[in-house]
């Protein structure tokens with residue numbers, strides 16, 4: 001009974017520390033908009049960088065849909081990288097043929113040298129090119145062209161160049177910071193003897209936005225919820241004070257927000273989050289990302305379970321030593337436990353056995369574990385919804401038009417393993433967004449899974465910026 005009281009007390013503290021009442025979410029959205037505006041002004045202290053992408057939304061941007069030919073794309077994310085080739089058939093036929101391959105990045109390469117990482121990528125790309133079949137056609141005398149999706153903050157100087165600002169997620173390769181990632185990849189491709197030109201460097205959010213908009217013109221923003229998180233959207237070029245170049249043809253410029261680095265004293269940071277941040281590769285950075293993305297959610301759950309084990313003997317008198325190991329509990333395992341609807345929570349029991357090393361757990365312990373997953377996933381989903389609501393506010397799509405006209409259809413493309421596979425997360429995100437928008441507005445706002453839109457999008461951008469276009 002004493003133990004039960006302690007368990008209940010810890011859970012109550014956790015529920016309180018991680019709670020996200022709607023009023024708090026509204027405050028967070030407002031803070032997000034304020035930081036977005038600071039970033040657009042070029043304020044060096046802005047929490048979100050609002051990076052210029054050099055992607056316009058009219059030709060040679062991505063909306064005439066007339067791109068044709070064979071193009072490659074390479075997507076370096078947080079966990080995997082994908083290589084893709086597409087045969088584009090122009091306005092009528094669109095994507096005629098596509099093939100892709102996914103390779104997981106060996107962990108030692110995430111913290112090694114720039115050359116090792118890029119050599120590994122270029123070598124995989126080269127092997128992929130060797131398997132190109134007759135379904136794909138490269139006109140005589142032409143060089144193959146590539147769109148490079150790179151999901152880390154980059155300061156771009158053109159559509160096909162940019163220097164790495166910093167690494168995020170699990171990456172830390174010091175000698176790459178400040179270097180032009182296109183030239184690094186280009187040199188590695190040369191070392192492989194691969195003759196291919198990188199014609200577009202795009203963030204994954206920007207690729208997703210381009211791919212999403214290719215399929216549906218009403219797409220105005222793209223959100224990634226995978227290993228990390230980020231957002232891109234279509235901004236009016238006149239609303240970007242720091243932009244001093246020529247006005248894009250459409251009058252619009254795609255902005256890569258880099259919202260993962262958002263920070264605000266409104267964010268509900270608990271002792272678990274603070275300790276995880278302190279011990280991370282990038283302390284003090286990417287705070288919003290650390291609360292909502294796939295790399296971290298399982299780890300937050302582990303830290304809470306560890307506290308329950310220490311302070312309330314949740315798993316018995318000894319604290320299971322496996323539970324002390326950072327990142328042993330991965331978000332897909334958390335998700336599997338959270339979705340377990342069996343009467344005896346069999347999956348939760350099996351995961352606790354495998355991961356935590358406790359062979360027999362009571363139904364009560366399993367229930368508590370599942371409840372902790374729920375608290376952490378719900379906070380993440382609600383905070384992500386608050387961010388999306390902030391982007392809609394920035395776009396002026398959070399309210400019905402003042403003149404009484406119809407609300408324009410507004411589509412948000414979403415991608416990333418967390419959003420795609422963690423159903424309780426994505427449905428909580430959607431219901432929270434509906435709640436924030438209200439019924440009238442939310443009936444015009446659509447969220448859409450843009451599964452591998454970013455690969456197609458990068459290939460499209462490579463095509464529209466082709467040296468032959």
Ligand code: ADP
Pocket residue numbers: 076077078079080151225226227228293294295331332333335336415416417418421422
């Ligand atoms: P990346 O972000 O590396 O580009 P993905 O978009 O494929 O790659 O996202 C991978 C991430 O998605 C994983 O690191 C994991 O956190 C999360 N994820 C994958 N599968 C699941 C799942 N079944 N449930 C919850 N999260 C998942």
Ligand code: MG
Pocket residue numbers: 075076077078151204226416
């Ligand atoms: Mg990705």
